[in-house]
Amino acid sequence: MMKCNLKIIRMSAIPVIALKRVYEVSSPWEGFSEKYRKELHETNLGKDFLKRHRDQEKITLVYAAKDQEHCHPVILKQYLESL
Template sequence: MLKVKRLYDEKSTQDGMRILVDRVWPRGVKKEDVDYDEWYKELAPSTELRKWFDHDPEKWDNFKKKYFKELKKQHKRLEEIKEKSDGHNVTLIYGAKDKEHNQAVAIKEYIEKS
């Protein structure tokens, strides 16, 4: 089962494999203080798209359209996540404050639709 969780939220035994999907390391936390298994930077939105979006909920639908085009180039990585989550918990972790409008939510949606 594929899940999404904020990096700053407490780890749970239900998380399973934890994959960070931010391009840059989240603010205010040391790498050694974060419990994650993989860091897939390449799945994060391009710098240009991330800056344009700026977590503005009004841009969410357009962001997803543009981001999904970027994700098409990451087919192997996304397929890997899909396979790992088949029968096992995999949690995509992210640093954004907005729990509804972030790349992890978009990645989950993209994988579930494919």
């Protein structure tokens, strides 16, 4: 039997509900993504997250989305890679 060392880490970096609803109702993707990037920079969630897990060789983002090009995890991944 194969053993797997799996560590689940929950990162609360989803866009605030109000921002998400704005996109769902009326805003184009560019407007939403710009606001979400600003939110990530202002909260420093990514920096704190990477600092806590700097010993991890690999971090996997798991999510479900109908549109895999226009969803907040894409922005989150880009943001984390830029740090």
